[in-house]
Amino acid sequence: MRVVLVYDIADERRLLIVHKVCKRYLYWVQNSVFEGELTKGKLNQLIRELEEVIDSEEDSIVIYTFKEKNLTGKIQYGPDVPEDRFIL
Amino acid sequence: MRVVLVYDIADERRLLIVHKVCKRYLYWVQNSVFEGELTKGKLNQLIRELEEVIDSEEDSIVIYTFKEKNLTGKIQYGPDVPEDRFIL
Numbered sequence: 001m002r003v004v005l006v007y008d009i010a011d012e013r014r015l016l017i018v019h020k021v022c023k024r025y026l027y028w029v030q031n032s033v034f035e036g037e038l039t040k041g042k043l044n045q046l047i048r049e050l051e052e053v054i055d056s057e058e059d060s061i062v063i064y065t066f067k068e069k070n071l072t073g074k075i076q077y078g079p080d081v082p083e084d085r086f087i088l
Numbered sequence: 089m090r091v092v093l094v095y096d097i098a099d100e101r102r103l104l105i106v107h108k109v110c111k112r113y114l115y116w117v118q119n120s121v122f123e124g125e126l127t128k129g130k131l132n133q134l135i136r137e138l139e140e141v142i143d144s145e146e147d148s149i150v151i152y153t154f155k156e157k158n159l160t161g162k163i164q165y166g167p168d169v170p171e172d173r174f175i176l
Contacts, residue, residue, distance in 0.1 A: 003151060009121040030148045031096040032120060036118050047163065060118045063163040064092060065152055072089060073153040075135065077144055 001065045003043060005034045010058035016071045018059075031075070089152045091131060093122045108148075109137045141159035 005026060009015040022028075025046045026036035036087065043065065050061060093114060097103040110116075113134045114124035126134065131153065138149060 004092065006118060006121050030094060030150050033094050033150055034095075059164075062118050062121055064152070065163075071152060071154045073151075075149075075151040075153075077138075077142060077147070077149040 001043070002037060002071060003034075003036050004040050004064040005046075006062045007032050009054065010052060011044070013052055014055065014059060016052060017053045018061075021046065021053065022085065027080040089126060089131070089155060091122075091124050091126050094150045095120050096148040097142065100139040101141070102141055102143065102147060106138060106149075109134065109141065124175045147165065 003026060005022060007015075007022070008011060008020055009018050022034045025038060026034035029035045043063075047063070054061060089112060093110060095103075095110070097106050106154060110122045113130060116123035117123050131151075135151070142149060149156055
């Protein structure tokens with residue numbers, strides 16, 4: 001299934017770990033947005049890894065899942081996010 | 089159609105304006121994420137308003153659109169985002 005993941009992590013150390021975990025499963029769209037195609041199993045695995053890292057009192061993660069063919073549009077503004085822009 | 093909008097705005101003044109514009113069309117899910125149901129006309133109106141505010145060299149916006157019934161899942165972690173948490 002298609003996955004869009006958006007995070008808002010309050011702590012820099014956790015942010016770095018969340019970013020690294022997401023990169024192993026999805027591709028980076030924008031500072032706090034990842035996208036990709038995952039099986040249900042892989043998504044559950046990603047969720048378990050994230051649950052081990054985040055502080056649910058302070059951090060937020062929203063994950064949308066849908067079938068690729070049902071995404072009717074995507075509009076993106078702004079510069080691309082090359083890997084080297086991510087400096088912590 | 090269902091709309092998910094994620095922004096990453098580099099400047100605080102522009103961020104505040106973008107947030108206010110988005111709030112008139114969509115509801116706030118997480119710090120930089122808005123969601124809602126919009127007609128094509130309303131979406132175009134929102135896009136025009138945002139284009140007037142953002143600096144496309146520095147700011148990013150990603151807008152996903154799909155049919156409501158085809159969003160297969162949404163998983164959200166972390167605290168809700170009450171309006172008063174948005175302090176600039």
